Amino acid sequence: MFNNERNNLKKKYIIVTKHAAERLKERNIKLEQVKRAIYEPHITIPAWAKKKRVMRDFGDKCLDVIYKETENSLILVTAVWLTKKERFKNVEDR
Known part of the structure; x- marks a missing residue:
């Protein structure tokens, strides 16, 4: 991710859905x-x-995060811990 993109993300507020908060x-x-x-x-x-x-x-451990980006916000969908082995399997399956 380029620095410009990262800075743009940091300007957006994060919305934590009820599901995500519970997880x-x-x-x-x-x-x-x-x-x-x-x-x-x-x-x-x-x-x-x-x-x-x-x-x-x-x-x-590896934190796996799924979110949706809108014009003004980042909506957190879910997050889960993975082992390093699970992380590599998830990436290889793509």
Whole structure:
């Protein structure tokens, strides 16, 4: 992701859906970790229905985040922890 694109993302506010809020709590994921994955991803892969999917490593785990970008916001759809092995499998399956 280019610096210009990253700066444009940071200007948008993040909307956390009820579903996403429940998943974050259930999976012990902090919103700051989600923001870091979105703004500074290690991997970006296509998702379905005009959504974006990014992954970022945090220690021995990988945070997999799916969100939808609108003109003014980023709508968090869901986030889940993956093992590094699961991360590579998800990327290879694409």
